Amino acid sequence: MKVYFIGAGPGAPDLITLRGARRLGECPLVMYAGSLVPEAVLEHAHPDAECVNTAPLNLDEQVAIYRRAQAQGLDVARVHSGDPAIYGATAEQMRALRSLGIEYEVVPGVSSFTASAAVLGAELTRPGVTQTVILTRASGRASPVPDAENLRGLAAHRASLCVFLGGRQLPQIVTELLEAYPPHTPAALVQRASQPGERRHEATLGTLLTDLTLSDWALTTMLLVSPALGDPGELTEPSRLYDPAYAHRFRRAADGTDS
Numbered sequence: 001m002k003v004y005f006i007g008a009g010p011g012a013p014d015l016i017t018l019r020g021a022r023r024l025g026e027c028p029l030v031m032y033a034g035s036l037v038p039e040a041v042l043e044h045a046h047p048d049a050e051c052v053n054t055a056p057l058n059l060d061e062q063v064a065i066y067r068r069a070q071a072q073g074l075d076v077a078r079v080h081s082g083d084p085a086i087y088g089a090t091a092e093q094m095r096a097l098r099s100l101g102i103e104y105e106v107v108p109g110v111s112s113f114t115a116s117a118a119v120l121g122a123e124l125t126r127p128g129v130t131q132t133v134i135l136t137r138a139s140g141r142a143s144p145v146p147d148a149e150n151l152r153g154l155a156a157h158r159a160s161l162c163v164f165l166g167g168r169q170l171p172q173i174v175t176e177l178l179e180a181y182p183p184h185t186p187a188a189l190v191q192r193a194s195q196p197g198e199r200r201h202e203a204t205l206g207t208l209l210t211d212l213t214l215s216d217w218a219l220t221t222m223l224l225v226s227p228a229l230g231d232p233g234e235l236t237e238p239s240r241l242y243d244p245a246y247a248h249r250f251r252r253a254a255d256g257t258d259s
C-alpha cells in the first residue's frame with residue numbers, strides 16, 4: 001500500500017503529467033483538494049475509485065482515511081493543485097504517513113505560477129532583465145509568512161515575483177511592493193489559469209488596481225510582478241544561447257569554432 005501525492009496542475013485536465021494521470025487511474029482511493037482541484041481532473045481516476053473531497057476535512061480526519069486505506073491495503077492518490085511542493089500542506093501529511101509506516105511518492109505537477117506565465121505568454125527569466133523568480137504568498141492566518149520574508153524585502157531584488165494566495169489582500173500587497181519596485185514595473189493578475197473562466201489583467205504595478213473590482217479577483221488568482229513581463233520587443237539583451245557566434249557542447253558556432 002502506498003500514497004501518491006500527485007500534482008494536478010493548474011486545473012485543465014490535460015495539464016496533469018502523464019505519470020500523474022496514470023497513477024490517478026490506478027488507485028482505488030482518491031483524495032483531492034476540492035477547493036482548488038476541479039472535478040474535471042478526476043476524469044483520470046478509475047471509474048470505480050472512491051473519490052473523497054478533502055476540503056472539509058481536518059488533518060486527523062484525513063489521517064483516518066490513510067489508516068483505513070492501510071488496513072484495507074489500498075493505494076491512495078492524494079491529488080493537490082499545481083505542484084504538491086508549493087503551499088500544498090503536504091509536509092504534515094508526510095509526517096503522519098511516516099509515523100504510520102506508510103510509504104509515499106510525489107508526482108510533480110505544473111504549478112499555477114508557470115501556468116499563469118503561459119497565459120501571459122511571458123518568460124519570467126528574460127536575459128539582461130532578471131534571472132531570478134521569487135515565489136511567495138500573502139500572509140495567512142493558517143500559515144503566516146516569516147518576518148524575514150516580508151514583501152518589501154523580496155521586492156528589493158526587483159526580480160520576477162509570483163504571489164500566491166493574495167487575492168483578498170491585493171491593496172496591501174501592492175502598497176508594500178511599491179516601496180521597492182518602480183510604479184512602471186509590469187504587473188498582472190491571472191485568475192483560474194487553464195480553467196473555464198480564465199482571465200487576466202495586465203497593467204503596471206502603479207496602475208494595477210485602478211478601476212478593478214477587487215472582489216472579482218479574490219479567489220484562485222496569481223499576482224505576477226516583473227520587469228520581464230514587458231513587451232518582448234523591448235528585449236535589450238538577447239540570450240547568447242542561440243547567438244550564431246556562440247558555440248557550446250552541443251553546437252558549433254556559425255564560423256565553425258568549437259566551445
Ligand SMILES: C[S@@+](CC[C@H](N)C(=O)[O-])C[C@H]1O[C@@H](n2cnc3c(N)ncnc32)[C@H](O)[C@@H]1O
Binds near residue numbers: 010110166219222
Ligand atoms: C494553496 S495554493 C496552491 C498552489 C499550488 N500548489 C501550485 O503549485 O500552483 C493556492 C493558490 O495558488 C494559486 N493558484 C492555484 N491555481 C491557480 C490557477 N489555476 N490560476 C491562478 N492561480 C492559481 C492562487 O494564488 C491560489 O490562491
